[in-house]
Amino acid sequence: MKKTKPPRQKSKRTKSEGGAGAKVYIVGESPMVEEYAELCATKGYSVQVQWNQEPTRKPVFQSSHITCSSAIPTTSALALELTNTDLVRKRQNLDRLDRALPSTAAILSSSVTVTATEQSGWIKQKHRLVGFGVLPTLVLKPLVEVAPTVFSPAETLNVVQRFFHSVGKEMALVQDRVGMVLPRILCQIINEAAFALQEEVASPQDIDTAMKLGTNHPFGPIEWADRIGVGQVNAVLTALQNDLQEDRYRISPLLRHMAQTGEWWKRTTYFIRKD
Amino acid sequence: MIKHLGIIGAGTMGAGIAQAAALSKVEVVLYDINDTILRQALERVKTDFKKGVEKGKLTSEQTTEAFGRIHPRTRLADLSHSDIVIEAVIEDLRIKKDLFKHLEADTRPTTILASNTSSLSITAIASAARYPERFVGMHFFNPVQRMKLVEIVLGQRTSPETAQRAIDCARQLGKTTVVAKDTPGFIVNRVARPFYGEALRLLDENVASVEEIDRIVRIEGGFAMGPFELMDLIGLDVNLAVTQSIHEQFFGEPRYRPHSIQKKMVESGMLGRKAGQGFYKYEKKG
Numbered sequence: 001m002k003k004t005k006p007p008r009q010k011s012k013r014t015k016s017e018g019g020a021g022a023k024v025y026i027v028g029e030s031p032m033v034e035e036y037a038e039l040c041a042t043k044g045y046s047v048q049v050q051w052n053q054e055p056t057r058k059p060v061f062q063s064s065h066i067t068c069s070s071a072i073p074t075t076s077a078l079a080l081e082l083t084n085t086d087l088v089r090k091r092q093n094l095d096r097l098d099r100a101l102p103s104t105a106a107i108l109s110s111s112v113t114v115t116a117t118e119q120s121g122w123i124k125q126k127h128r129l130v131g132f133g134v135l136p137t138l139v140l141k142p143l144v145e146v147a148p149t150v151f152s153p154a155e156t157l158n159v160v161q162r163f164f165h166s167v168g169k170e171m172a173l174v175q176d177r178v179g180m181v182l183p184r185i186l187c188q189i190i191n192e193a194a195f196a197l198q199e200e201v202a203s204p205q206d207i208d209t210a211m212k213l214g215t216n217h218p219f220g221p222i223e224w225a226d227r228i229g230v231g232q233v234n235a236v237l238t239a240l241q242n243d244l245q246e247d248r249y250r251i252s253p254l255l256r257h258m259a260q261t262g263e264w265w266k267r268t269t270y271f272i273r274k275d
Numbered sequence: 276m277i278k279h280l281g282i283i284g285a286g287t288m289g290a291g292i293a294q295a296a297a298l299s300k301v302e303v304v305l306y307d308i309n310d311t312i313l314r315q316a317l318e319r320v321k322t323d324f325k326k327g328v329e330k331g332k333l334t335s336e337q338t339t340e341a342f343g344r345i346h347p348r349t350r351l352a353d354l355s356h357s358d359i360v361i362e363a364v365i366e367d368l369r370i371k372k373d374l375f376k377h378l379e380a381d382t383r384p385t386t387i388l389a390s391n392t393s394s395l396s397i398t399a400i401a402s403a404a405r406y407p408e409r410f411v412g413m414h415f416f417n418p419v420q421r422m423k424l425v426e427i428v429l430g431q432r433t434s435p436e437t438a439q440r441a442i443d444c445a446r447q448l449g450k451t452t453v454v455a456k457d458t459p460g461f462i463v464n465r466v467a468r469p470f471y472g473e474a475l476r477l478l479d480e481n482v483a484s485v486e487e488i489d490r491i492v493r494i495e496g497g498f499a500m501g502p503f504e505l506m507d508l509i510g511l512d513v514n515l516a517v518t519q520s521i522h523e524q525f526f527g528e529p530r531y532r533p534h535s536i537q538k539k540m541v542e543s544g545m546l547g548r549k550a551g552q553g554f555y556k557y558e559k560k561g
Contacts, residue, residue: 133495143494172491174483181483181491185502188469192530202462206453213424213451214416214463218497221466248529 019045023073027093028082030055035139041065043167052089072100081109085235091122098123106159110134112183113239115176117149126151130160133180137227144169147176178243187236193221194252234259277444281357284364285316288391291419294320295448297341304346304354313347352381359444363391372403387440389413394520397430397457408434411441425450426461459524464517474502475534485554507553511546
């Protein structure tokens with residue numbers, strides 16, 4: 001049997017022109033800020049970063065093209081806003097960016113937990129904002145979900161397309177909805193695993209092994225939660241629950257508690273607590 | 276160490292388990308009420324062995340020996356010497372309970388009685404038994420030859436010794452085991468539900484197309500297959516049946532609610548690869 005449609009596409013890492021010294025300003029949450037900063041610097045951008053909250057362990061950047069500063073460079077043609085959990089802070093960040101950046105500059109803002117359309121209502125120059133999907137550890141993948149708004153003109157989209165091309169990512173245009181595609185599917189799998197865990201259906205290790213061997217998932221759901229960070233997972237699920245207003249998106253109390261402790265949910269830690 | 280394994284039901288799963296066991300040097304009595312099905316099962320094993328030899332994964336000596344270890348039988352009493360009996364018949368609680376009742380009378384009290392059920396409760400199957408502590412679930416995955424996993428499912432009254440012997444048996448067959456409580460869908464079938472359920476909702480809400488969702492999940496998520504490709508491979512009817520079963524067993528919990536897109540496709544016969552059309556169209560080779 002042969003599938004006729006679609007042609008099985010291998011990820012195309014097309015040759016990109018790189019950033020050629022262009023300035024990118026990145027603001028938001030750790031570790032996404034570091035991950036995008038490294039990616040951009042590797043591709044030749046001059047990167048300036050600022051965190052909402054300084055990471056507890058200050059990252060040592062590989063590249064000398066990354067500087068930490070709260071001053072927004074007025075010559076920057078592009079800024080990335082990477083906040084998923086603290087939406088009050090996200091709004092402040094976007095407002096600052098909108099005021100400081102030249103009107104031709106585009107803002108790429110994570111739209112996993114709040115739609116790009118809603119975010120564009122927070123700023124004056126709505127045309128410049130485009131949403132995209134970002135969660136920790138997914139940054140290095142060669143594909144990115146992009147959600148334009150009704151206000152996004154072709155010019156802004158061109159800037160965005162050139163940027164992602166230059167950092168070696170192909171784009172998948174999706175409708176502007178909370179959770180987008182992969183974060184919604186992934187976080188719901190993690191949520192289901194957390195329900196199973198709190199009901200003591202199996203150990204965290206066995207849940208991971210079962211999903212990897214039984215249905216060929218690249219990581220077990222508890223491993224995914226470790227990689228993405230349970231605070232981020234909780235933020236995505238909370239956004240889905242608020243947006244879709246369905247019981248189906250109810251969050252596992254165990255997962256919520258782990259997120260509220262402010263720690264990353266490490267499988268090993270959970271084991272120590274349990275035993 | 277398991278020396279004698281009894282298998283009830285010579286369908287795809289039963290024959291697959293028999294094949295894996297015979298290759299692990301275990302003597303297998305493969306029982307089925309229907310002689311024709313038994314013969315077909317042996318033919319399938321033979322063909323699979325032949326392919327293994329052609330690919331250089333097995334030697335012809337290995338397969339000849341292994342084939343000689345599978346003893347087809349149509350009398351339940353021929354399973355009496357088994358250390359473990361694994362049942363892999365149709366997913367019908369009444370049939371399984373009845374079968375095990377007869378089996379308990381025909382086997383030694385030390386024989387472990389295992390069910391390969393993927394959707395029924397081990398506790399319910401064991402409920403009519405005189406010795407429910409020796410009942411356990413051993414959920415193999417299809418195709419058994421390739422899939423490494425066995426879920427060991429503990430019924431309400433399964434004893435730790437029974438569980439351990441089931442684990443040892445699965446390991447002897449070269450499998451990796453995980454232990455799960457007897458709850459609907461156990462681990463895999465339950466935790467995998469959102470992979471399909473959310474994808475169907477994303478499609479319904481027009482967030483992205485079938486092709487785009489699959490592409491995103493594969494490239495951004497690193498999954499071997501997207502949800503729609505995988506549903507086509509599994510069969511939409513099979514996938515829907517699993518979802519419905521878990522949904523019912525959880526008394527209508529909305530997280531497991533099946534989707535109308537899938538139901539409509541099943542009704543229209545678009546069952547996936549096996550039907551030539553599912554979410555994608557498939558052409559027959561040649």
